[in-house]
Every structure is written in C-alpha cells, then in structure tokens.
Amino acid sequence: MAVPSEKFVVQPARVHADIAGYEDILTPDALAFLARLHRFAEPLRQQLLQARRQRQARYDAGALPDFRPDTKAIRDSDWTVAPIPAALQDRRVEITGPVERKMIINALNSGAKVFMADFEDSSAPSFANQLDGQVNLRDAVNGTLQFRSPEGKEYRVGANPAVLMVRPRGWHLPERHVTVDGQTMAGALVDFGLYAFHNAHVLHARDLGPYFYLPKLEAMEEAALWDEVMALAEDDLELPAGSMKATVLIETLPAAFQMHEILHALRGRVAGLNCGRWDYIFSYLKTMRGHRDRLLPERSQVVMTVPFLKAYSELLIQTCHRRGAFAMGGMAAQIPIKGDDDANDKAMAKVRADKLREVQAGHDGTWVAHPALVPVAMDIFDRHLSTPNQLQVKREDVTADRNALIAPCGGTISRTGFDNNVEVALRYTAAWLEGMGCVPIHNLMEDAATAEIARAQLWQWLHHGSLEFPDHAPIDFALFDHALASHAHRLSESTLPGASRAKDAAHLLATLTHADQLGDFLTLPAYEQLA
Known part of the structure; x- marks a missing residue:
C-alpha cells in the first residue's frame, strides 16, 4: 500500500464479526479509510x-414523475463529459456476475x-460473501487469482482478460457488521472503500481506473454524492483527480427523468449510462x-418493445x-439449455433478436449473464459496428416526453x-437467504431484480x-x-x-404481499434474516 499510514490516523470503523482470514483486507488503515468515507457521506446519504x-x-x-423544472438549464445547455479512457472505448459486450472466485x-x-x-443484485451480502469478494478481486487485480475445483480442475485468468468494473451496493443498503461512531455503515461505502483502498494504485498504474458501476440512483444529488466520495477517495489515496470512472445504471423510473443531470453531476468521471x-x-x-391505471401485465409481456420501455432506452x-x-x-x-437443442435454439434466437434491436437502436454495447452468450452477442455487434462505439448515432429523431416514459402497458x-x-x-x-445471489431458474440466470418484479x-x-x-x-389472496x-x-x-x-422465504413473501403498502426493497427485510 503506497499511501502513508499517518494519513489515516483517525478513529477507524469497527467490525462486529470474526475477521479471521480477512486481516489483510480489514487492516487498520483500511478501516480508518472507511471511517473517513462514512463521516463525510453519511449525513447527506440520510438526507437523500x-x-x-x-x-x-x-x-x-397521485403525482406523476416528470422532468425537473429547476434543472432545465442543464438539459438545454451544451456540454459534454470528460474524455473516456482508452480501456473503455470498446464495450460492445459486457458480462456480469457475482464476486465468487470461479x-x-x-x-x-x-x-x-x-x-x-457485482457486490449488489447478484450477490447475497453475507459478510463472508462480501469479504471473500474483496479477496477475490484483489487477487484478480494482482494477477494471482486461481481456483481448484473439488474434482481437481484448475482455473486461472488468461492473457487477455476483460476490463474489470465493480458494482457496489446501492445507497439504501446497510452493512450491519461495520459501524463508525456507533452508526451502521452504508454497504455501498464498504464495498467501494475496501476495493478502492486495496486496488486503486495497481489499477491506476495500468490505466485501468479503478472503474465502477453505480446502481439504484434516483436523482442527480445521489450521483453528486458518489462524485464527491470518489474525489475524497482519490485525494486520500493520492491519485490524480478523475482517475476513478463510473457508469451509472438507469434502473429507476425517477432517474429516467434526470439522465442529463446525472451525467452532469459526474461529468468529470462518467463513462456512460446503462439500461x-x-x-x-x-x-x-x-x-x-x-396508480391503478398503470398496472402492468404479467412479466413475460413487459418486453423492451412496449412503449414506455422503448421510449426509455431510446432517450x-x-x-x-x-x-x-x-x-x-x-x-x-x-x-444454455443442455439436452434440448430445440429449446436452446429458441432461447439463443431471443438473445440475437434482443441484441440486434439494441445495436440498431444505437447502443454502444450490451450485457450478458453467461459466458456462452458472449460470442452470440459479440457476433451481432461485430456485424453492425465498424467503429468501437456508436457515439456518432445521435438519435435526434427521439422525442420521449413525460407521457411516453410512463405510458400504460396493455x-x-x-x-x-x-x-x-x-x-x-x-x-x-x-436461495438468497442461503447465501446465493445469482440463481438459475427455468433456464434463466436470475438476480434480485426478477424477484423484485415478481413480488411487486x-x-x-x-x-x-x-x-x-x-x-x-x-x-x-386465497389463490x-x-x-x-x-x-x-x-x-x-x-x-x-x-x-x-x-419456509422462511414463504413467510417473508406472505408478509410483504399482504402488507398494505408495497415494500421498497425485498432485500432490506431479507437482509435481517441473512446469516
């Protein structure tokens, strides 16, 4: 660690768990760094x-989401984000998954x-899972990551690995095992802070960031807090300003009305937005x-070609x-569906159609959840991209107003x-309560988002x-x-x-479904039952 220890002579964060095996992750300096982040960010996080x-x-x-009148000048004025690093110029296919070693x-x-x-939706955030993830990513960054299966098969990272990005938890999720001044830390700051503290210097020396994906934002002020947290981290870790880069997931309806504002809040370090x-x-x-008039039909019918989703992606x-x-x-x-070629062909055809829609619409890249889908998606994007990205596709034909973004879906x-x-x-x-955040169900690799849609x-x-x-x-309810x-x-x-x-999961879902108000997140009450 190149940062002098005296920089972190503050009351460190406290860990309320056995840290045996993780002493080199939860070092005194690392815990002091977490405490600095918490004391800076926590008051504003609570306000947000x-x-x-x-x-x-x-x-x-009865109100409906809309574009903010107080930020109209940001939307109407001409400005661009800072230059994007060479390592992130070609992102035509990205793969996501939990921070499990293999x-x-x-x-x-x-x-x-x-x-x-992903420390978030595809990880069940037991303290052991999160800390194992930090160990695994540190080893990946240092080039020492390897895994041996019970059957004796060896796994090692090859010569030309994908560029690494990390998604910490959202602002709303706590980490109950870490406190500062008696306050529970935000899971976001624990995930971000430990990864940055242990890996930022190595990654920066290779012109590889560190790079992050930021989830669940609802407003530009939440993006601005991330920008300030990263600026503080860069200063404490003695990195040049703007070294840390971020891509923001637009995965909340309120955020869809503030995309310009979110980019503006992070304009010195943002690399893009994700659908x-x-x-x-x-x-x-x-x-x-x-709003009874905004009921959605069953999940299989809510596809990206329905009006409100098409408007959101094109905007x-x-x-x-x-x-x-x-x-x-x-x-x-x-x-992949093994043992049923016909079903597998139909599933891959759906993937190709979806990726073709995206590349033709002007997306610069896409996501897949399984390595077998990488060549499928890559083939579609390779056929339609003659350049690393599609920044030249301005989509000036798009006029996604408020009504389009919230249009009812038949x-x-x-x-x-x-x-x-x-x-x-x-x-x-x-499965989440057992510690699995990424679960294969009916030939789909599901994370928390699917369960949230289903129970909502x-x-x-x-x-x-x-x-x-x-x-x-x-x-x-009887049904x-x-x-x-x-x-x-x-x-x-x-x-x-x-x-x-x-039994525990059924009781939790029954409680949430019978409640008079829809709970904000399944993962908040479930976290209390996670070992």
Missing part, C-alpha cells in the same frame, strides 16, 4: 434517502470486453404502486450520445404468469382488486396463499438452491 421517501409519498398521493475467472476469460463484478431494464420495470411498479441513447457518453444496453439472462395476466411470479419470487428469495406485481394485482384471469376467475404454500412445500422437499430456507 429521506428525499426518496418524500418523493414516493407524492407519487402515492465465476470471476470464467467471466474475465469469457471474451467479453468488460466484466462487471438496467429489469430493475427499471420493478421501479416502474414501485413508483406507480398507487438514454440520445442523452448519452449528445453528451459524449456511452449508452449501454440491457441484460440477456438466458443460459396485456393480460394468465394463471401461468401468476403462478410463475409466486414460484420465482419464492425460489430466489430462499403480485402485490399490485392483489391490492388493486377486482382483477381477473382471461377466464374471468378472480385474482385474490396466492395456496400457490405460495404449494411451491414452498415442493421447494423444501427438493434438492434445489433454497430448499433449507423455503
């Missing part, structure tokens, strides 16, 4: 979380341009939870390219769709009342309770991930 609650209360009372190696070797190591479409659908449900491309930032497409969650709710929501929400939640839709359909299936049978009990019993009797926590 309160602003979220106040904003949602207005929506619940998965990191496979992702870095996948042939993707970028690997986003975090699954969380975006969840955010639409949550934001509009009090993101237009906004990014006007400002000189990259516009990243969304996730393909499919995984469709139906089938018995199969209802039952699938119950099953997926239960199975994912149960169930709440919406049940609490707005008088809804029916196409055969006119009612959608009611939900029966389906949940049935799936919980089957899961508990199976060998699937989550079997041991099926």
Whole structure:
C-alpha cells in the first residue's frame, strides 16, 4: 500500500464479526479509510434517502414523475463529459456476475470486453460473501487469482482478460457488521472503500481506473454524492483527480427523468449510462404502486418493445450520445439449455433478436449473464459496428416526453404468469437467504431484480382488486396463499438452491404481499434474516 499510514490516523470503523482470514483486507488503515468515507457521506446519504421517501409519498398521493423544472438549464445547455479512457472505448459486450472466485475467472476469460463484478443484485451480502469478494478481486487485480475445483480442475485468468468494473451496493443498503461512531455503515461505502483502498494504485498504474458501476440512483444529488466520495477517495489515496470512472445504471423510473443531470453531476468521471431494464420495470411498479391505471401485465409481456420501455432506452441513447457518453444496453439472462437443442435454439434466437434491436437502436454495447452468450452477442455487434462505439448515432429523431416514459402497458395476466411470479419470487428469495445471489431458474440466470418484479406485481394485482384471469376467475389472496404454500412445500422437499430456507422465504413473501403498502426493497427485510 503506497499511501502513508499517518494519513489515516483517525478513529477507524469497527467490525462486529470474526475477521479471521480477512486481516489483510480489514487492516487498520483500511478501516480508518472507511471511517473517513462514512463521516463525510453519511449525513447527506440520510438526507437523500429521506428525499426518496418524500418523493414516493407524492407519487402515492397521485403525482406523476416528470422532468425537473429547476434543472432545465442543464438539459438545454451544451456540454459534454470528460474524455473516456482508452480501456473503455470498446464495450460492445459486457458480462456480469457475482464476486465468487470461479465465476470471476470464467467471466474475465469469457471474451467479453468488460466484466462487471457485482457486490449488489447478484450477490447475497453475507459478510463472508462480501469479504471473500474483496479477496477475490484483489487477487484478480494482482494477477494471482486461481481456483481448484473439488474434482481437481484448475482455473486461472488468461492473457487477455476483460476490463474489470465493480458494482457496489446501492445507497439504501446497510452493512450491519461495520459501524463508525456507533452508526451502521452504508454497504455501498464498504464495498467501494475496501476495493478502492486495496486496488486503486495497481489499477491506476495500468490505466485501468479503478472503474465502477453505480446502481439504484434516483436523482442527480445521489450521483453528486458518489462524485464527491470518489474525489475524497482519490485525494486520500493520492491519485490524480478523475482517475476513478463510473457508469451509472438507469434502473429507476425517477432517474429516467434526470439522465442529463446525472451525467452532469459526474461529468468529470462518467463513462456512460446503462439500461438496467429489469430493475427499471420493478421501479416502474414501485413508483406507480398507487396508480391503478398503470398496472402492468404479467412479466413475460413487459418486453423492451412496449412503449414506455422503448421510449426509455431510446432517450438514454440520445442523452448519452449528445453528451459524449456511452449508452449501454440491457441484460440477456438466458443460459444454455443442455439436452434440448430445440429449446436452446429458441432461447439463443431471443438473445440475437434482443441484441440486434439494441445495436440498431444505437447502443454502444450490451450485457450478458453467461459466458456462452458472449460470442452470440459479440457476433451481432461485430456485424453492425465498424467503429468501437456508436457515439456518432445521435438519435435526434427521439422525442420521449413525460407521457411516453410512463405510458400504460396493455396485456393480460394468465394463471401461468401468476403462478410463475409466486414460484420465482419464492425460489430466489430462499436461495438468497442461503447465501446465493445469482440463481438459475427455468433456464434463466436470475438476480434480485426478477424477484423484485415478481413480488411487486403480485402485490399490485392483489391490492388493486377486482382483477381477473382471461377466464374471468378472480385474482385474490386465497389463490396466492395456496400457490405460495404449494411451491414452498415442493421447494423444501427438493434438492434445489433454497430448499433449507423455503419456509422462511414463504413467510417473508406472505408478509410483504399482504402488507398494505408495497415494500421498497425485498432485500432490506431479507437482509435481517441473512446469516
């Protein structure tokens, strides 16, 4: 560590857990660095979380999201973001996944341009999982990462790995095992701080950042706080200003109305915006939870070609390219289907169609969840890109106004769709409680966003009342309770991930679904039950 220890002679963060095996991650200097970040950011973080609650209360009372009149000058004026580093000029295919050792190696070797190591939606944030992730990423950065399977197979990172980016937890999530001055730290600052402290100098020396993905932002002020945190970290770690770069996931409905503002708040270090479409659908449900006229149909019908999602993705491309930032497409969650060539061909055809839509719309790159999808997506982007990116595609034809971004979505709710929501929400939640954040379910690699959509839709359909299936049978709590009990019993009797926590997951989902108000995040109450 090149930073002199005397720079961190402050009361350090306290760890309320056994740190055996992690002493070289949770060093006194690292904990002092975390304390500096917390004392700087925590008062404003709490204000921003309160602003979220106040904003949602207005929506619940009947207001609708809209563009901010007080920031019109930012949207209307001419400005661009700072130059983007060479390592991030070509991002045509990015792969994402949890910070598990073998998965990191496979992702870095996948042939993707970028690997986003995820401390958030695809990781169940037990303290051991988060600290193991820090160890694994430190080893990856230092070139020592390797893994030996129980069968004796050796895994090592190859000669030309993907560029590494890291997604810390969102501003709303706590890390209960770390406190400063008696206050619980934000999980975001623990993830960001430990990774930056141990790896920033090595990465900067290689012109590789460090680079981050920032999740769940709702307003420009939340982006500005990240900018200030990174500036403080650069100063403390004696890095040049602007060394740390960030890509922001636009995965909340309020953020879609502040894309220019978010880029502006981070303009000295931002590299792009990403269509975090699954969380975006969840955010639409949550934001509009009090609006019966904004009900969404079953999950399978809410695809990127429906009007409100098409408007959001095209506005993101237009906004990014006007400002000189990259516009990243969304996730393909499919995984190979072994033993059924016909089903696998159909799944890959869906991936190709989705990636073709993205590249033709003007996206600079896209996301996949499984290494087998990298060549599929890469082939589509290679065929249609003659340059590393599409910054020249300005999409001046796009006119996504407020009504387009919140347009109601037609469709139906089938018995199969209802039952699938119950099953997926239960199975994912149960696996999450066992410590798995990335779970294969019905040939899709699911993370927390899918469970959030599923349980939010169930709440919406049940609490707005008088809804029916196409055969006119009612959608009611008796049906939900029966389906949940049935799936919980089957899961508990199976060998699937989550079997041991099926009862706990069912109780949690029943509580959240019967509650008078839709809970903000499944992962907040679930975190209290995580070992």
